[in-house]
Each structure stands twice: as C-alpha cells, then as structure tokens.
Amino acid sequence: MSAGNATRADVAGGSYHPTALAKKARTPAPPRPVQAPKRRDGKRSTSASASASDRQTRLLLYGLAALGPIALAIVLVVLLTGGKSGKVSGKAPKIDYAALAGIQKGPAPWPPEYGSLPDRLGALHLSALSREALAFHIHQHLDIFVDGKKVTVPALIGIDDGSFITELHTHDSTGLLHVESPKKIPYSLGQFFGVWGVRLSPTCVGGYCASPSKPLKMYLNGKRYRANPNNLVLQNHQEIAVVYGKAPKKIPSTYGWKAAGV
Numbered sequence: 001m002s003a004g005n006a007t008r009a010d011v012a013g014g015s016y017h018p019t020a021l022a023k024k025a026r027t028p029a030p031p032r033p034v035q036a037p038k039r040r041d042g043k044r045s046t047s048a049s050a051s052a053s054d055r056q057t058r059l060l061l062y063g064l065a066a067l068g069p070i071a072l073a074i075v076l077v078v079l080l081t082g083g084k085s086g087k088v089s090g091k092a093p094k095i096d097y098a099a100l101a102g103i104q105k106g107p108a109p110w111p112p113e114y115g116s117l118p119d120r121l122g123a124l125h126l127s128a129l130s131r132e133a134l135a136f137h138i139h140q141h142l143d144i145f146v147d148g149k150k151v152t153v154p155a156l157i158g159i160d161d162g163s164f165i166t167e168l169h170t171h172d173s174t175g176l177l178h179v180e181s182p183k184k185i186p187y188s189l190g191q192f193f194g195v196w197g198v199r200l201s202p203t204c205v206g207g208y209c210a211s212p213s214k215p216l217k218m219y220l221n222g223k224r225y226r227a228n229p230n231n232l233v234l235q236n237h238q239e240i241a242v243v244y245g246k247a248p249k250k251i252p253s254t255y256g257w258k259a260a261g262v
Helices: 008-013 046-065 069-081 117-123 189-196
Strands: 136-146 149-151 176-181 216-220 223-225 238-244
Touching: 117 189
Parallel strands: 136 238
Antiparallel strands: 136 149, 136 176, 216 223, 216 238
C-alpha cells in the first residue's frame, strides 16, 4: 500500500487503503473514554514497503518449507486470500443503539460524526487503532435511497483526523465498506452506522421513519431483509440497500467487486 495521507483526488478516483490515515479539515473534540493512539510521523514509499513485505514473505515461506508441504500450503492459503476466506460465524454483538452519543437523527446528507465517536467506540465493541489491521479484511457495498434518490455514504467514516482508525470504515464515497480487523469476529451493519453516527433501526434511518405511505425496507443482495438491520452480520461481498419511501427503478443486487479491486 502506498504511504502518505489520502488526497481529495484519491477519494474522487475511488482509491483506498492508505497506510497513513487520511486527514479532514477540522479537529474533533478531545476523546474521553478512548485515547487515540499517537500519530505516525514516518513515511515509507510504495516500493520500499513492497520490498520489505516481499522479503518478509519469502523468509516466512523458506522457514515453513522446512516444516513440510502441509504447513507451507496452509500459509499460502492465508497469504493469497488476505484473510477473506470463509464465512464469518457467530451473532452480532448486543448493543443499545438508542443510547449512543452524537447520533444523527435528521435528514440526509449525513457527514461522518467525529465529535462523539470516541464515546461510542466502547459501547460499539470497537477499537481506536493506530493503523489498518488486515488479518481479517472483507468488503460490503451500501446503497441508501430516499424517495428514489441515492444518498451519499461519505468518505472517511471511522477515520478520525489522522489520529485513529476503527475496524469499520470507508476510504471514499462509493459506498464501499471496509472491515479491517486484527481478528476474525462478527461485525454488524448496526456497528457501522454507529461509527458513522447515523440512526438505524427497523423503522428509521437518520430522520426518515416508516409510515403507511413511506415504508422503510432493507435488501440484502437484492432480496428483502426483514430482520433487525442492526443485527445483520457483515460478510464478504454483500450488497446492502436501505430504501425509504419511493423505491428506485432497480434494487441493486451486487456490486462491481472486481472493478473496485476487492
């Protein structure tokens, strides 16, 4: 991955995975329950990072080759899949979403809410990481429609002013969600909305609540999802659609994963 902070051109172009954390224009209120890790000052070039990574991989493979072909095969699977293989098992964590601080309950657009994010992390069972953790790395795509019009899922959700990054975040405004964690455990759609700072419930998204004339419907891979959306466990390559009021002409059922490089 390339070093240095993300630029507006990067975001507009759909690039992602900066090793240094992107910065936004303003500085949030100082965190209280969760202390943000110190910023990293050093910068490494893409070639230097790749070279070091290649050397480490070769040394690991040489060492494990001595243990036999089975051990080598296991390591190759992990390296080649990048932590994406296998379905995540388990249930979503129990969270009192109504008690989260700083949740936006008004109309769209909804910018990332940073001011109370450190206060929410503990309740969301999430961490303030100093850098991306790629041991478990999967992606989903989120579409939100209000009366047939698409609502932007903004860039840099969960990336707080270059000071820390959470396990659930976005790098750009394409709606591509990133789950990047040091361990393979269930993460939920509700946790992502909690990081974003936007209300999500079976009847409301932000300031839009269901009524007889304006229903709120959830879709997973193009099919109706009728359970509590907060408890939807995130799996690799899910297409999630939240639709309020008038539906779009077509409910998305998949995403261009290959084109996005994920």
